[in-house]
Amino acid sequence: MRHFLAAALIAIPSAAGAGPLDDQVRAAYLAWDAAFNKGDAEAVAAFYTGDASFLPATHDIVQGPSGVEKFYSGLFAGGITDHALDLIRTAGDDKIVIAAAKWSATGKDAAGKPTRFSGIATHVFERQPDGSLKLKLHTFN
Template sequence: MKSLFKNTLAIITFSLVTTSIAFAEEMTAQTTVEALNNTWNKAFNNSDASSLASLYAENAVLSPGNGKVLTGRAEIQNLFKSFFEAGLKNHKLEIVTVDGDDKTLYQVAKWSASGPEKDGVTATYSGITTSVFKKDANGKWIARTHIWNAGN
């Protein structure tokens, strides 16, 4: 009977420890992606295309939902520069789901931004975005792939 009790206690303890570790990893992924999103939004809302591009890998791939694929920081920087010239601002990200490990993170998020006023009405845009982040050689998280669509 003592052996059964000890085995049961060991199984319960193991389950609690592994569940706690998994929960901690999930919270770390969530916290890390929230910080990455805050940095991204800050650069976007400051109309800083150079800082935005630096958040991507040198060979990052981005698809802005128009069927085109951009590769590399220079193309990504030019895309964001064109957005700022068009008056886009007030970018926000709301995480739908996030997961990953110590080398790779991904998120699906809702995004929104506003554009210039036309006839007294501020244009609003929104959609869904997916990002995959990897650690670079220095241990910094950078976007490796990024794709979004526009829902309106």
């Protein structure tokens, strides 16, 4: 799956004038980060489609907004904060948008000291009838 998503980012041509698509994804990222940084698992889950698949670094397979909410509730209870997504690139059309980003968040290391964690995330958004983007597939390492 990871190789498929990477290939998809390369194979799908960007929409004409990728700037607006990048701007839309950045806006979605800012809103998602804001919900995360409030520690609001329900608000984070609202960014996912009803049939979304979320594949976190834990290797769990999380389905739908209720599964996403449960996952993030546990993460917030563990003290993870200060999340940020930094867009790498986008590709897509008027229905599906694929984005890759660097992510970072603050938590505690094994000794309990505050530390910064980071990695790479892949997002497949489905455009909604109102033009907004919701996550259909989300994975990160």
